Amino acid sequence: MIENMKSVLTRVEGEGNIVIYEKEGHVDSVKYEVIEAPRFFEFFVRGKSPDKVVDIVSRICGICGTSYNFVASTAFERCFGVNVDPEIMAVKEAQHLAERVKSHILHVFHLNLPDLVNTKSVVEFIPRNPQLSKRALEVLVWSRRAMEVLGGRMHNVVNIKIGGVHRVPEKSEVEKVAKDLGTVMKSFIEFASFVLSLKAPDEFMQKTSVKPHLVALYPSTLEYPHHSDKVCMDGNVYSLSEFYGNIVKYLHVPHSTAIHCRVKGTESYVVGPIARFNQFYNRLSKEVRDFIETYGWKAPLSNVLQSFVARIAETYETLLMLEKFFDTYRTRPAPSTAIPEKGEFTCEYAVEAPRGILYHKYVVRDGKVVMGDIIAPTTQNVAAMDDIATTVLRGKKVDAGVVDMARKIAVSFDPCLSCSVHALPVKIIRV
Amino acid sequence: MYKVGVVKLTSCSGCICEIAYAFAFDDILSNYNITYATILADVEEMGDVDVALIEGSVSSKHHEELVKAARAKAKFVVAVGTCAVLGGIQSLREGSDINTVKKAVYPNPEYIDVYDVPKPVADVINVDFALPGCPINGDALALFLRKYALGGLPVAFYESVCAACKRKGLECVVVSKGIPCLGPVTNAGCGALCPSFGRGCYGCYGLKYFDLNKEKLETFTNRLIELGMGRDDAVALLKGYGFKSYSTIVKGEKR
Amino acid sequence: MGVEKVVASSSELFVGNFRDLEAIARLLQKSFDGAKLYGYKLQNDRAVFGELSSVSELPLKVADVQKPGSYRLVSGIRFRHGSGSPKVYLLPPEHAFIVVSQNYDIAELYNGVKEGAILFGIKPCDRKAIEILDRIIYGKNPVYTKRRDAVKAIVVEECLEPAETCFCSAVNAGPTISTGFDVAYARLHEDLYLFKFGSSLGEKILSRVGVKKAEESHVKEYLELVNKATSTMNTRVPSTKNVQDNLKARVNDKKFWEEVSSKCVGCGNCNYVCPTCFCIEIEDRIEDGYSKRVGMWTGCRTYTYGLVAGGHFRRDLYTRFRHFVLHKFTFYPMQVGDVGCVGCGRCSVWCPLGIDLKETLNRLTEVKVQ
Amino acid sequence: MKEAQKVASFEFKKAVITNKIEEAPGVYTYTIKLSEEFKALPGQFDMLHVYGLGEVPISLSNIPMVRNGFTIIQHTVRVMGAVTRAIISRLTIGSFIGIRGPYGNGWPLKDVEGKDIVIVGGGIGMAPLRPIIKYIEQNREKYGRVNILFGARTPNDLLYKYELNSYGAIPNTKLMLSSDTPAPGWPHHVGFVTDLIDKLDVDIKNAVAFVCGPEVMNRVASRKLLGKGFRKEDIYVSLERRMRCGIGVCGTCQFGHYFICKDGPVFRYSDIEEYFLIEGM
Numbered sequence A: 001m002i003e004n005m006k007s008v009l010t011r012v013e014g015e016g017n018i019v020i021y022e023k024e025g026h027v028d029s030v031k032y033e034v035i036e037a038p039r040f041f042e043f044f045v046r047g048k049s050p051d052k053v054v055d056i057v058s059r060i061c062g063i064c065g066t067s068y069n070f071v072a073s074t075a076f077e078r079c080f081g082v083n084v085d086p087e088i089m090a091v092k093e094a095q096h097l098a099e100r101v102k103s104h105i106l107h108v109f110h111l112n113l114p115d116l117v118n119t120k121s122v123v124e125f126i127p128r129n130p131q132l133s134k135r136a137l138e139v140l141v142w143s144r145r146a147m148e149v150l151g152g153r154m155h156n157v158v159n160i161k162i163g164g165v166h167r168v169p170e171k172s173e174v175e176k177v178a179k180d181l182g183t184v185m186k187s188f189i190e191f192a193s194f195v196l197s198l199k200a201p202d203e204f205m206q207k208t209s210v211k212p213h214l215v216a217l218y219p220s221t222l223e224y225p226h227h228s229d230k231v232c233m234d235g236n237v238y239s240l241s242e243f244y245g246n247i248v249k250y251l252h253v254p255h256s257t258a259i260h261c262r263v264k265g266t267e268s269y270v271v272g273p274i275a276r277f278n279q280f281y282n283r284l285s286k287e288v289r290d291f292i293e294t295y296g297w298k299a300p301l302s303n304v305l306q307s308f309v310a311r312i313a314e315t316y317e318t319l320l321m322l323e324k325f326f327d328t329y330r331t332r333p334a335p336s337t338a339i340p341e342k343g344e345f346t347c348e349y350a351v352e353a354p355r356g357i358l359y360h361k362y363v364v365r366d367g368k369v370v371m372g373d374i375i376a377p378t379t380q381n382v383a384a385m386d387d388i389a390t391t392v393l394r395g396k397k398v399d400a401g402v403v404d405m406a407r408k409i410a411v412s413f414d415p416c417l418s419c420s421v422h423a424l425p426v427k428i429i430r431v
Numbered sequence B: 001m002y003k004v005g006v007v008k009l010t011s012c013s014g015c016i017c018e019i020a021y022a023f024a025f026d027d028i029l030s031n032y033n034i035t036y037a038t039i040l041a042d043v044e045e046m047g048d049v050d051v052a053l054i055e056g057s058v059s060s061k062h063h064e065e066l067v068k069a070a071r072a073k074a075k076f077v078v079a080v081g082t083c084a085v086l087g088g089i090q091s092l093r094e095g096s097d098i099n100t101v102k103k104a105v106y107p108n109p110e111y112i113d114v115y116d117v118p119k120p121v122a123d124v125i126n127v128d129f130a131l132p133g134c135p136i137n138g139d140a141l142a143l144f145l146r147k148y149a150l151g152g153l154p155v156a157f158y159e160s161v162c163a164a165c166k167r168k169g170l171e172c173v174v175v176s177k178g179i180p181c182l183g184p185v186t187n188a189g190c191g192a193l194c195p196s197f198g199r200g201c202y203g204c205y206g207l208k209y210f211d212l213n214k215e216k217l218e219t220f221t222n223r224l225i226e227l228g229m230g231r232d233d234a235v236a237l238l239k240g241y242g243f244k245s246y247s248t249i250v251k252g253e254k255r
Numbered sequence C: 001m002g003v004e005k006v007v008a009s010s011s012e013l014f015v016g017n018f019r020d021l022e023a024i025a026r027l028l029q030k031s032f033d034g035a036k037l038y039g040y041k042l043q044n045d046r047a048v049f050g051e052l053s054s055v056s057e058l059p060l061k062v063a064d065v066q067k068p069g070s071y072r073l074v075s076g077i078r079f080r081h082g083s084g085s086p087k088v089y090l091l092p093p094e095h096a097f098i099v100v101s102q103n104y105d106i107a108e109l110y111n112g113v114k115e116g117a118i119l120f121g122i123k124p125c126d127r128k129a130i131e132i133l134d135r136i137i138y139g140k141n142p143v144y145t146k147r148r149d150a151v152k153a154i155v156v157e158e159c160l161e162p163a164e165t166c167f168c169s170a171v172n173a174g175p176t177i178s179t180g181f182d183v184a185y186a187r188l189h190e191d192l193y194l195f196k197f198g199s200s201l202g203e204k205i206l207s208r209v210g211v212k213k214a215e216e217s218h219v220k221e222y223l224e225l226v227n228k229a230t231s232t233m234n235t236r237v238p239s240t241k242n243v244q245d246n247l248k249a250r251v252n253d254k255k256f257w258e259e260v261s262s263k264c265v266g267c268g269n270c271n272y273v274c275p276t277c278f279c280i281e282i283e284d285r286i287e288d289g290y291s292k293r294v295g296m297w298t299g300c301r302t303y304t305y306g307l308v309a310g311g312h313f314r315r316d317l318y319t320r321f322r323h324f325v326l327h328k329f330t331f332y333p334m335q336v337g338d339v340g341c342v343g344c345g346r347c348s349v350w351c352p353l354g355i356d357l358k359e360t361l362n363r364l365t366e367v368k369v370q
Numbered sequence D: 001m002k003e004a005q006k007v008a009s010f011e012f013k014k015a016v017i018t019n020k021i022e023e024a025p026g027v028y029t030y031t032i033k034l035s036e037e038f039k040a041l042p043g044q045f046d047m048l049h050v051y052g053l054g055e056v057p058i059s060l061s062n063i064p065m066v067r068n069g070f071t072i073i074q075h076t077v078r079v080m081g082a083v084t085r086a087i088i089s090r091l092t093i094g095s096f097i098g099i100r101g102p103y104g105n106g107w108p109l110k111d112v113e114g115k116d117i118v119i120v121g122g123g124i125g126m127a128p129l130r131p132i133i134k135y136i137e138q139n140r141e142k143y144g145r146v147n148i149l150f151g152a153r154t155p156n157d158l159l160y161k162y163e164l165n166s167y168g169a170i171p172n173t174k175l176m177l178s179s180d181t182p183a184p185g186w187p188h189h190v191g192f193v194t195d196l197i198d199k200l201d202v203d204i205k206n207a208v209a210f211v212c213g214p215e216v217m218n219r220v221a222s223r224k225l226l227g228k229g230f231r232k233e234d235i236y237v238s239l240e241r242r243m244r245c246g247i248g249v250c251g252t253c254q255f256g257h258y259f260i261c262k263d264g265p266v267f268r269y270s271d272i273e274e275y276f277l278i279e280g281m
C-alpha cells in the first residue's frame, strides 16, 4: 500500500463487486471492488487546449457530466481571470441544477426505491404503482427537457464553456419548460410524499455508531452548497488546496481501480447529499424543511441508508432554485472568451455534484493543459463505504441478509449509477 | 413482450441513462421488459433475451466474454453509443504506450489490467444494429424499439450532422462565423446540437467512416487549421470520439 | 398559382422609394385576403428566408460578402441572398405527407396551407429556380404543389451588383427579370427604387401606388449597372454549351472527377442550399400510435443517395459529386428543358470546404480531356 | 401554369393478405386482396406500405386477377432491411398492408407480338418476369418461340419451384435453369445464368430479350446478348435504384436523366447504354 501520494488522480463508476472477507463463517470485513476498466482521462487531457478539456471531461460521468464541464470551465475562468457576468453564470448553473434533479430522481426512483419497497427492481415496481411511477417519470422527463433547452441534451450538455455558455437560449425556448414547472412540482411532491413516508431499513445501523467525517463545500453565499473554493469538514472550513493537498491522503489499493481517499490516510469521510444535508440543513428553504419535517425527518440523518431523504430535500430545493432562475430569465448575447496563449496557470475549483464534491485541478502551460487531477465524489466515498459496511457487518453470520445489507449500503451511497450497481455481484472470500 | 438485456462495458453510463429514459414511455414499457441490466435489477446473469443493448467499449478479456455471452443469448444485438460503435473517447489513448498511460494515472500501474486500446463491440461479435452518439439520443433508441416491435427497423440514413443543421434552418458556423466544426465529417443523429448553440460540432457521434479516406481527412484537417486551429488540436479533435474510425481511415484499412 | 402566364410585361421603369414598396406590399396583401409575405430577413444577425411581418423586415441595410466557403454580413444596401431560398417555403426541409393509423386508415393527408403567400423581394435567380422546381415536381410532390398553389403574387428584387460568387447571367437567370413576376424593383440608391411590372396585376398595383416614370438618367445608370454586372458574371464561367459538351466528353474521366472532388466530404450542404435541389428522403415516424410519413431534404452528394439494400450504386464520392454537376447542366435540360443551375453561387458559398462550382466548370473546360 | 390537375399523392389502398408462401429462404410470395379494381401490366411495381416502417417498391409477380369482385394480386418479397424485414416477419394471412400503384412502365409486351422471347432472370429478378410468362401462357398464339433462363445462387434459392416445370410445358417454350453452386441431384447448369445465353434456341433476328436481376447480371447478360447478335433496341432491362416514393418526387432513383420509377423500371438497352457503361451512374 502506498500512502501520501502526490498528484494522484482518480476515476470512478463502472463495474464493481462487493467482496466479503469471511472468518469462520462470520464477516471479517467488506470491501467494494471497483473493477471498471479505467479510461485514463487524466492522461489524455494532457496536451489539449482547456476549451477542449471542458468537453472531454464531461464524459467521465454520464450521469453528472454537467458537473464536470461546470467545474472545469469555472476552474479555468478563475485562473485565467475571466469575468463572467452573473446572468450568464446563472445559465451555466441552471444546467447543473437541472442535472441534479435528474440524477436524484434517477437514483431515488430507479435505484433506491426498490430497496425501500422490497422489490428486485423498478421494472417490478412500475406495474405495482403505475400512478406514482408516472409522477417520478414526469419529473425525470421534465428535467430532461430543461437540460435540453439550456444545454442541448440530458447528458453531456454542449452549452458550457470557459466564460459561461455558448448561447443564452431565447426566452421563448426557456418558457416552454418553465411553464410546466408548477405541474412538475406537484408530481414531485406526490412522489416525494410517498418516498418520505417509507421507513429506511436501519436495524443494523442503529446499533452501531459509525462516524465518518462529513465533508461538503462551504458556500460563499447563504445558499445551500453548490460550488465553491472552500470545504467544510465537521464544521471546520479549509481551502480546496489545503484540504485536497494536505488533509486528504490517497491510497491505491489492489482491489480497486478507483483510488481511495482518507483523511490523514486513515479516517474515512463522506461527501454527498447526507454530508450537505446534515451540515447545512438550515440553509434549505423553510418550505423544504417544513415539508420534510411533516414526515418526521430532519437533520441530522443518523445513517447513510437515510440519504434518500437528503436527496428528496435537495431535489425540492433545486426545483425552487430553478423556479427563481426562470422567473427573472432574460436572454442576452453570449460573450466570447480568449484563452491566454502564454504563461503558466494552476486552476482548481469544486462543485457539489449530485454524489458529492467534485474537485478539479489543472496546470495549464502556454495554452495547453499539462496536468489534470480529478477527484470525483465516489472516489472519496469508497473508503467510507468499506468502513461502514465492515463496522456494521463484522461478526455477523454470512448469509443472504448480510449480503443484502452490503448491497443496500452501496446503493444508498449512489456511487455513480454504473458502479452503484443495484446488483453488485457478490464474492465471498474466506480468510 | 420482448425481453431486453442491457450490457455495460467501459463507458460513462450516459447511454444507460438514455436507455432508462427510453423506457419511460408507456408504449415501450408495454412491449419490452428489461430482464437484465445490472443497474436496474438484481439479476446477476443475463438469460435469453430478444434484444441485447450493449453499451461501452470492450476493454478487457472479461468484457470480451460478456459480449460473446450476450451474442449467444440474444436474438438481436444493438451497439449503443459511440463507445460501443467506434471505441469512444477512451480510445484517445491509442498511439500511446499503455504503461506510460497507466503510470500517468495510477501509482501502482501493475494493479490495472486493461487492453492497450479499447475495441468497438463489432470487433468482437457480429452486431445487428448500431446507434452511435455520446450519449445516444434516447428518442432515437425509442424509435428503434418502436420499429423493432413492429418487426422492422428504422431506415438507416448515412449523413453528416450538416443534414440536420440545414433542415433545422441553422446557418453553417464554419461559413458564417469561421468557427471550426466537425459537422461535415460527423455522423448525423444529434440533431445538430452544437451548431444550434452557435458552436462547432466536436464529433461525438463519430467520424463518417463510410465516406472518408485518408486524403479527405487530410484536406479537412487543413481546413480546420485554416480556420485557426493548431494541427495538434485539429487532429485531437478528429480523433476524439470515433478514434476507431479515425485510425482505420488513416491506415486506409477499410471503408 | 401565382403569376399569370400571359404577361403584360413592360420594360418601362418607374421610380419611387421605400414607401412605395410598402404600399405595393399592402395592396397585394389586400388583394389576396391578407396573404402572408415571405422573403429574406435578418434574425439574430443572420439572413434567413421566412415570413415577414412587414416589408420593413427586409434586409435593407446590409450587404453580404460571399466567397467560396465564407459568408459575412456588413453594412450596405446590396443584400443578395442567404443560405435559405424560396425553397424553404415551397418545399420545407421537413414536410409531412400523410398520417396513418395502425389499422391502415389514413388519418390525415396533406391538404395545403390556409393562407395565401406573397413571395416578396426574392431574386431573379430564385424566381428561375421556382420555375425549374415547378417543372420537375409541381403536380407530383403534393406538399410542393399545394404550397406553390398558395403563392398569389411574386415581387422580385433585381440585383445591380452581384456577389463575388454569382453567375446568374451566364445561365440566363439574372441579374434582371423579364417574365414570371408581378412587380420587380431594383434599388438604384439607398432610397431610390426603380419599379416595373410583369403582369396585369402588377400593372394595376403600380398604377394605384402612383409611381412616376423613371427619368432618363435613372434608366441610364440602371442599364450601366446591369451591363457591368452581366459582363462580369459572364466571364466567371464557360458558356453552358461549352460546359455541356465537355461534360459529355469527360463523363467517364474518373481521374478528372476524383481530382475536382478531392476535397468533398459528402456533407450535402451544397444540395440543401441549392434552390433547385428537390431530392428528399422519407421517414415514417411513430407518434402517439400514428405513423407520420415525412419527407426531408437530402441530396445526391450524401452517402445515402445511391444506397440500396445490399449494395451501393454510388459509393465513391466522385460519382456523387459528378452527378450533381451532370444533373444541373446535362440532365435538367433533358428533364425540364432548361439548365438546373441558376448561378446563385450558394453551393460554393455554403460548402464548408469552399469547393467552388465555378472552378469545377472552368477546369472542366480548360483541362484537356485525358 | 394551371392549378394542379391531378396531384400524385401518397394515398394508398388498404389491402388484406390472403396467402403467404415461402419461395426460398427469406423470400415469400404474398397474395393480396383488394376490394377495388386494380389493373397492372407485367413489369410494373407497387409501393407496399407497412405501418410505422415505410414503403418499398415491389414488382407485381403475377397478373392481377378478379375473383368475386375482389382483385387478387401477388408480390414476391425478399427480406433485406428496414421494411421488408417487417413484411416477412410480421405480415401473415389476414394482416393489412397498404398498397400504392401500379407504377412504372412495364415490359412492352404489346409491341413485341409476333417475336421470339428470351427471358433472363436471376434471384429475386424472377419476380417481375413471372407475369410475362403468365401473360404469354394466356396469349400463346401472339408470340414465337420462348426461352426462359432462370438462375439462383443455389437450387433452393430458385423461386416458384412448384410451377417451374409448367413453364417448360408451355408449347414451344424452353426452360433453362442454373445454379451458381453445385448441389447433389441438380441436373441443370452449374454456373451463372448468363452462361445459358450460349444455348439460346430462338431466331435472334426476330427476338427480344427481357432481363432482370442484380446489376452485374444485367450487364453481363446484355453484353452476351449483344454478342449473340441481338440489336440494342431488342434488349429490355429492368433496373433498380434507391426508391422512396415511386412517383418522381424523391429524386433518389435518378439514373442519368431518367427517373427509374416513371421512365422505367424497364429500359430499352439502346436508351441506357450510354449510362449503363459508366461506373457509378
Ligand SMILES: Cc1cc2nc3c(=O)[nH]c(=O)nc-3n(C[C@H](O)[C@H](O)[C@H](O)COP(=O)(O)OP(=O)(O)OC[C@H]3O[C@@H](n4cnc5c(N)ncnc54)[C@H](O)[C@@H]3O)c2cc1C
Pocket (backbone or CB within 6 Å): B154, B155, B156, C307, C308, C309, C310, D045, D054, D055, D056, D057, D058, D059, D060, D075, D076, D077, D078, D079, D080, D081, D082, D083, D084, D085, D124, D127, D128, D239, D240, D241, D242, D243, D244, D265
Ligand atoms: C422497380 C423495383 C422493383 C422491385 N421489385 C422487387 C420485388 O419484386 N421483390 C423484392 O423482394 N424486391 C424488389 N425490389 C427491391 C426492393 O425494393 C428492396 O429490396 C427493398 O426496397 C429493400 O427495402 P428495405 O426497407 O427492407 O431495406 P433498407 O435497406 O432498410 O432500405 C430502406 C429504403 O431504401 C429504399 N431501398 C433500399 N433498397 C432498395 C432497392 N434495392 N430498390 C429500391 N429501393 C430500395 C427503399 O425505399 C427502402 O424502404 C424492387 C426494387 C425496384 C426499384
Ligand code: SF4
Pocket (backbone or CB within 6 Å): C270, C273, C274, C275, C276, C328, C340, C341, C342, C343, C344, C345, C346, C347, C348, C357
Ligand atoms: S448549383 Fe449552385 S450555383 Fe447553381 S443554383 Fe444550385 S446552388 Fe446555385
Ligand code: SF4
Pocket (backbone or CB within 6 Å): C271, C274, C276, C277, C278, C279, C298, C299, C300, C301, C323, C324, C327, C328, D251, D254
Ligand atoms: S443535384 Fe442531386 S440532390 Fe439536387 S436535384 Fe439533382 S439529384 Fe437531386
Ligand code: SF4
Pocket (backbone or CB within 6 Å): B184, C263, C264, C265, C266, C267, C268, C269, C270, C271, C301, C302, C347, C350, C351, C352, C353, C354, C355
Ligand atoms: S458542400 Fe462541399 S463538401 Fe459538402 S457535399 Fe457539397 S461539395 Fe462536398
